[in-house]
Amino acid sequence: MPKITYGGQSFECGEHSVLDCLTAQGVSVPHSCRSGVCQTCMMQAVQGSVPREAQVGLKPTLVAQNHFLACVCHPQQDIEIALPKTAIARIEAKVSGIEYLNAEILGVRLKPAQPFSYRAGQFINFFKDETTSRCYSLASVPGLDDDLHLTVRKIPGGLVSGWISGQLKAGDTISISEATGDCFYVPGNPGQNLLLIGTGSGLAPLYGIIRDALKSGHTGRIRLYHGNYNAAGFYLVEELRRLELTYPNFTYVPCVSGEEARPGYAQGIVLDVALADNPSLTGWRVFLCGNPDMVKAAKREVFLSGASVNDIYADPF
Amino acid sequence: MSLYSDIGGEAAVNAAVDIFYRKVLKDDRIKHFFDGTDMAKQAAKQKAFLAMAFGGPSNYSGADMRKGHAHLVAKGLNDSHFDAVMENLGATLKELNVPANLIAQAAAIAESTRKDVLGK
Numbered sequence: 001m002p003k004i005t006y007g008g009q010s011f012e013c014g015e016h017s018v019l020d021c022l023t024a025q026g027v028s029v030p031h032s033c034r035s036g037v038c039q040t041c042m043m044q045a046v047q048g049s050v051p052r053e054a055q056v057g058l059k060p061t062l063v064a065q066n067h068f069l070a071c072v073c074h075p076q077q078d079i080e081i082a083l084p085k086t087a088i089a090r091i092e093a094k095v096s097g098i099e100y101l102n103a104e105i106l107g108v109r110l111k112p113a114q115p116f117s118y119r120a121g122q123f124i125n126f127f128k129d130e131t132t133s134r135c136y137s138l139a140s141v142p143g144l145d146d147d148l149h150l151t152v153r154k155i156p157g158g159l160v161s162g163w164i165s166g167q168l169k170a171g172d173t174i175s176i177s178e179a180t181g182d183c184f185y186v187p188g189n190p191g192q193n194l195l196l197i198g199t200g201s202g203l204a205p206l207y208g209i210i211r212d213a214l215k216s217g218h219t220g221r222i223r224l225y226h227g228n229y230n231a232a233g234f235y236l237v238e239e240l241r242r243l244e245l246t247y248p249n250f251t252y253v254p255c256v257s258g259e260e261a262r263p264g265y266a267q268g269i270v271l272d273v274a275l276a277d278n279p280s281l282t283g284w285r286v287f288l289c290g291n292p293d294m295v296k297a298a299k300r301e302v303f304l305s306g307a308s309v310n311d312i313y314a315d316p317f
Numbered sequence: 318m319s320l321y322s323d324i325g326g327e328a329a330v331n332a333a334v335d336i337f338y339r340k341v342l343k344d345d346r347i348k349h350f351f352d353g354t355d356m357a358k359q360a361a362k363q364k365a366f367l368a369m370a371f372g373g374p375s376n377y378s379g380a381d382m383r384k385g386h387a388h389l390v391a392k393g394l395n396d397s398h399f400d401a402v403m404e405n406l407g408a409t410l411k412e413l414n415v416p417a418n419l420i421a422q423a424a425a426i427a428e429s430t431r432k433d434v435l436g437k
Contacts, residue, residue, distance in 0.1 A: 032365070032377075032381075033365045033368075033374070033375065033377065035368070035373075035374030035375060036374070037330075037361070037364050037365045037368050037374065037375075038361050038362060038364070038365040039358075039361040040361075056327070057327075057331070057364070059357075299356050300342065300356065303335075303338075303339065303342070303356065304339060304342060304343060308335050309334070309335060309338070309356060309357060309360040312356070312357075
């Protein structure tokens, strides 16, 4: 009889679903429809695997992280489970490099003290001290880059970004969290077209996602739109232009909204430019990162332009 | 055979949810009720609603429906908005070439929630 372990206790499910089993033991798990539809009772397997039926309808990035629906999960083997995004471990990392990518964006490279599993585009918590931390997205790609690459935007008066830009130096040891987030590339549909829209430092996760997709042999179109108020806000421009030359299916469109665009740059709000270039997004996979208002508006607009809800990945910050 | 299997089961729900939700968000009569909601969570709720209307798995009680919509009733949700949703549901199923008699059955199930949704 398979056992499930939750919060240090083990139970036997018998004929019951994981949800019924936990509820009967007095464990409170949020739930609603009890029929595998509403996704309220989503949990995560941290050890062992769950039957495929318990993952029907979940986004591929959630499936890749062993999320499942407790109400329709009848385990066939022993599993250890948790509510999503709890019990995130802290890890020590050494700063291996720190440099300005433009006037307000810093590139920080980190070497974790232990093996670090992540996907390009996920984010980590970066701790200044026990209680002060900020989330930063990962621009590096496992298998391509040795270190973790973060981009940190200097916020005026920012507690963590001010500390990183003012005091942190190569060789220092700091604490980070495990990588979390479900805005990343999942292989398996290499011909699907990808649209990526980002503002400011929202380029970081997108840069990781794009290189991850290209590394996986993605053959569909990959179109990146990066928006900034003025030309000074761009970074990684040469790297992206080089990728364009190497991969004919990749295009990079920097968009300037607050001043006249130079040659090679598009004029306008990044979301407007991207939607005008790509009016029909039926069948596309879309990644949206950066300014929360842009991300929110973009989610709706790309959905109304034909992208399926399960194909829209977003990371507002 | 049940309505749910006649209509195409879970595959039909999956095919219908994007079309239905897109219609709802484009509908000037009701789209403001969805301002500020998380799209992915909202889509999951739409799926649950469609599954129920298609005669499929559902454990929503009338009390759940009341509780779930009370904040919208406070914002003025009324019969005209419910009618708009019913219209979008019918148009969605038509677009998916569901036969008229099955559409009528699904509409009747959805209609049966009216009082609870509107808190009457």
